Each structure stands twice: as C-alpha cells, then as structure tokens.
C-alpha cells in the first residue's frame with residue numbers, strides 16, 4: 001500500500017474495542033453459566049480466532065454487529081473438539097486457551113500461522129506441566145503445534161521470569177481447575193485485565209504487589225461487558241496527533257488501565273500535549289484523549305514501565321525518530337518474540353527511511369530530528385509494524401510503500417479508513 005505525506009490531521013475518531021479484553025470476554029464467558037453479552041467487541045482476526053476455537057469446543061457464540069453473545073456452559077462444560085484448534089496469529093489465544101485446556105478431561109491439539117509456530121511456548125508449558133498437565137510441542141521446538149492432555153491439576157506458586165500477562169493468565173485459568181490455590185509472581189506487573197474480569201465473573205482473586213493468587217472451582221456467572229477502546233490502537237493516532245504539524249485529534253473512549261497507559265506517560269515526558277477528558281473510573285477506566293501537535297524530545301524508556309507499553313514500542317520508536325535528541329529503549333527483549341522480531345524489523349525499516357537507529361539486545365537507541373523519507377517497508381505481516389509505518393508515512397517526504405499492509409486486520413480492521421478520515425491532504 002502506497003501512502004504519502006499529509007498537510008495536517010484533524011478530527012475525531014472512535015477506536016475499536018480492546019483486543020486483550022475482547023479475547024478474555026469470550027473465554028471467560030464460555031466458562032461461565034449463562035449468556036454473556038459483549039458490546040464493542042473487537043472484530044479483528046485475532047479475536048475471531050478465539051471465537052472459532054471456543055465454537056470448536058462446543059460453545060455457541062452469536063456474532064452480530066450490535067454485540068456478541070456467548071452461551072457459556074460452566075467451568076466443566078467444554079467438549080472435546082473434533083478438529084485441531086487454529087489460533088491464527090494470536091499469542092493471547094494460544095497461551096490463554098492452553099491454561100484452560102490443561103484442566104479438561106480430553107486431549108486437544110492447537111496450532112497457528114507461521115508466526116505463532118515460531119513463538120516461545122516453553123513459558124507456559126513449564127508452569128502448566130508443573131500443575132500436572134501433559135503438554136508436548138509436536139516438533140519438539142517448544143513452539144506450536146502443541147498437544148495438551150488435561151489432568152487433575154495441582155495448585156502451584158510460580159515465579160515467572162517474564163512479566164507477561166499471557167503467561168500469568170494461562171496459569172490463573174489453569175488455577176480455576178486446581179485442587180488448591182494457585183499463585184503467580186512476575187518480575188513487574190503486566191496488564192491485569194484477567195484479574196479484573198475474572199473477579200467480575202465471580203472468581204476469587206487476590207493481588208499483592210506482583211503476586212496474584214486465585215482460588216479454584218468458582219461458580220462463574222455470565223456478565224454484560226462493554227469493551228473499552230484499545231489504547232494500543234489509539235497509540236497510532238496519539239503519535240499522528242503529536243507528529244503531524246498543526247494536528248489536533250480527539251480520540252474517544254480509550255481504555256486507560258494503569259497497566260496499559262505507559263504510552264501516555266512517555267508521550268507526555270517527551271513533551272507531548274495530551275489532555276484526558278471525560279474520565280470514567282468504574283471497572284476498566286476510560287477517557288477521551290485530545291492530542292495536539294507538539295515538539296518532542298528524546299527520553300529513556302526502561303524498567304517497570306515496559307510491560308505497560310510493550311505493544312506501543314514500535315510506534316514510540318517512530319515518535320523517537322521525530323524527536324530532538326536521543327531516545328534509549330531498554331529492558332524490552334520481549335520485543336524479539338512478538339508477532340515479528342520487532343527490534344530487528346524497526347531497525348531495518350526506520351533505517352530505510354533515513355533514521356539513525358541502532359538495535360541492542362533488549363531495545364533500541366534512536367537519534368531523532370532528521371527528516372524521514374519514504375521507503376519500501378516490509379511489515380513482516382506484523383500488524384503493529386504496518387500501522388507504525390503508516391504513521392511514519394504521514395511526515396515522510398515522498399512515497400512510503402508498506403508491504404503486507406493488510407495485516408492490520410489482526411487488531412484494527414478499519415485502520416486505514418480511520419487514518420484517511422483524519423488526514424488533510
């Protein structure tokens with residue numbers, strides 16, 4: 001897809017539902033008794049993979065434009081699938097469902113696309129095996145396809161080496177089926193959507209610093225869930241509003257859970273003019289974001305803030321490329337095991353646009369301030385890379401040609417239409 005520089009950006013945009021929360025609504029709805037109704041569900045390919053997996057596990061799910069309805073069958077109501085479960089491109093589907101399947105009385109095989117088949121699964125295989133499940137990587141490389149033989153599980157106290165909500169959630173979900181409480185300690189706190197939503201369904205959880213403990217065998221009850229807009233999708237319009245001269249963008253209904261809002265804190269530390277309006281604090285907090293063109297300066301992004309903006313680091317790298325001075329990103333080695341190796345892919349593509357950037361083991365060093373020029377961008381079929389370079393194209397001279405641009409369907413199917421609506425040529 002060929003994109004070119006804009007004169008400015010103006011207007012309002014409503015961001016589609018949060019991907020993490022949409023996945024969880026389907027999964028927890030399936031394990032609850034009764035019908036869970038979800039509005040503003042993200043109709044992205046990843047969340048549709050979760051729906052399709054649970055349909056194969058015997059759950060009736062109605063998907064209409066107004067809402068989705070999940071006819072839950074209770075904790076022990078899933079049925080053995082007749083087919084392999086296909087998790088597509090979705091790490092959240094693969095890892096969280098593995099936790100649930102570990103507690104079932106039937107075996108399952110799950111797989112996904114080429115990217116999923118390269119992503120590390122040892123991080124869930126180890127704790128789920130310690131709980132008593134038998135999980136095998138079919139090719140013996142600790143990646144999908146996986147076969148999972150569920151078992152009667154034991155509660156464990158697991159200390160995770162990575163701050164990962166997917167790992168934490170997989171263990172907590174297996175903990176629903178265990179014979180005693182299960183707890184997970186992570187090095188720093190990762191997104192807590194599972195904890196918030198499981199509690200609203202009736203599970204008993206307790207959080208103490210970076211440790212979460214769950215009690216087994218709750219009776220989960222169906223809920224009504226309104227999914228807030230995804231801050232990870234809003235991030236592209238936050239960046240556009242800050243970077244494009246004269247821009248002013250109002251972004252409606254964005255989830256600002258403190259375990260996800262690192263992009264706001266870093267953008268403001270870089271000098272970004274972002275005003276939070278209409279803040280709502282019940283359940284998952286939300287706000288409208290008014291973003292205005294700003295002169296940005298470099299910063300250091302490291303430590304505990306990393307998990308709160310992990311998916312936004314590619315677009316933050318684009319912001320850093322346009323900021324005065326140097327930005328250092330460290331403690332973010334996880335970027336190497338996302339949908340693509342996001343450190344290498346950002347270095348390759350930003351360099352092609354004329355940016356001074358160096359990849360490190362666990363991050364990037366970017367010296368900003370030089371004008372960007374258009375280039376051929378290989379998205380590596382990674383949605384966050386494609387969207388980050390669509391934003392870079394808005395301020396780059398000449399044409400930016402994004403290869404594999406359609407991968408935005410994973411998390412934001414209407415991304416290019418929304419971008420076009422806001423663009424002033």
Ligand code: S3P
Pocket residue numbers: 019020021092163164165166167169190191310311334
């Ligand atoms: C997610 C957690 C994050 C994030 C991913 C979605 C989730 O992954 O990168 O896009 O829904 O739990 P990790 O928890 O593995 O860091």
